[in-house]
Amino acid sequence: MEQTVKGMSLDRSTDLKKYNLYINGEWVEPAGHEYFPSYNPATGEAWCEVAKGTAEDVDKAVQAAHHAFLHSDWASMTFTERGRLVYRLGELIAENIEELARYESIDNGKLIREMRGQLRYLPEFFYYYAGLADKIHGHTLPIDKQDMFTFTSREPLGVVAAITPWNSPLYLTTLKLAPALTAGNTIVIKPSEMTSASLLELVKLVEKAGFPPGVVNVVTGFGMPAGNTLTAHPLVRKVAFTGGAESARHVVRNTAENFAQLSLELGGKSPNIIFEDADLDNAVMGIIAGIFGASGQSCVAGSRALLHADIYDQVIEKLIDRISRIRIGDPLHDDSEMGPLATPAQLKRVEEFVSLGLAEGGKILYGGKRPEHLQNGWYFEPTIFEYADQTSRLTQEEIFGPVLSVIPFRDEAEAIALANDTEYALAAGIWTSNVAKAHRVAKEVRAGIVWVNTYRSISPMAPIGGSGLSGYGREGGCEAIYEYTQSKTVWINLSQESMPDPFIMR
Structure with missing residues (x-):
């Protein structure tokens, strides 16, 4: 049996397409040199091979993201400049709808008609967040001390770990990737080992859009060791997880090691x-x-x-x-x-x-x-x-x-x-x-x-999320920006008088 993705043969009688890891702007082999097959749900047959990431690979990816956050061109960009890159990524997705739709359909069995519709709408999420990029701001506070000027600002967190599931890889990655980048963070994505191919194809567009090396990284592989190492890594400041409740419990335990902020979008019985x-x-x-x-x-x-x-x-x-x-x-x-x-x-x-x-x-x-x-x-x-x-x-x-x-x-x-x-x-x-x-x-x-009087409607402007076994935190809408930034309070003393008694809190 043979299928084609935009002119590329997926003949199973030949060697399978092989995907490497994407770390620091380069496609690299996994440290253990191991790969595993991904299967087409419509046939049950293997159609590609994906790199089996190790703890060493995860550390390299997180280190690259941390360096990019602190020292790369990304660190010195204005929010407006970052927004332009996010917008450009949306444009590239719009130019590659058919190819991305077919990859996702082959990899996880979603209807091609649904994926075309989803991919036509997906760029809107990047356009929406690109528009928010230079509107992330704090507030001046009407403080009860006349000699003080006090304000807040919102700043990016640092390295974000995104753990995405197999049922809607591109959409659920977008819900994390778009606001995380807009807020100025860098990111390491660990997709489901069941469905990594469509995300790896999307990452090619991230590279083409012009994001500096290390801003976006992808480590494929299994929960152990890749997911476990990533969510517990000391340089990770935020974990955004979508998946099942049992896996989420492991993630919660892991973040006890690094005290990373955590958002969980889990299941439902709606x-x-x-x-x-x-x-x-x-x-x-x-x-x-x-x-x-x-x-x-x-x-x-x-x-x-x-x-x-x-x-x-x-x-x-x-x-x-x-x-x-x-x-x-x-x-x-x-x-x-x-x-x-x-x-x-x-x-x-x-x-x-x-x-x-x-x-x-x-x-x-x-x-x-x-x-x-x-x-x-x-x-x-x-x-x-x-x-x-x-x-x-x-x-x-x-x-x-x-x-x-x-x-x-x-x-x-x-x-x-x-x-x-x-x-x-x-x-x-x-x-x-x-x-x-x-x-x-x-x-x-x-x-x-x-x-x-409707069901399963989505929009970039509308937050999603739940409580109880459905998790906590929100994705989508303006609220998502708060999930990927932290507030800083700045006090400026306007008085020219000497400091009062240092042993009494002002």
């Missing part, structure tokens, strides 16, 4: 609440977008559909009718609507949860198995489980696959109680034609993002 007065056709499309878009491999996946009892049967009927027509197939085909899961481990996890759901007394209303027409690759059907028991593991734990739990409710209070009955608090959807109800429920639902 509810889509459908009230009886909702536009049901739109609500059904919102449910599908929330849980079957990206094959359910999204932190904000709406994996719980809470349906008002009066319209429960009607919504189920509409849901099954539409998902029965979902076209599952090769993500590189434009007519495919669902692609494979990104890894065999994730496919196994979904299958195990389906078996668990049945053992817990759940009832499969649709799906529940691999599609019969696809013998290769890591595909799974869109699946609906009916549950009355909110305490089941299937309704409480994040699956990260195309599995939806449907649960009835009788009134607004019960809907809110069910929505909040989880340790996660990332996202929620509310579907109603009653504006007052929308405001009431949005206020009471515990989530960092609430969509009303």
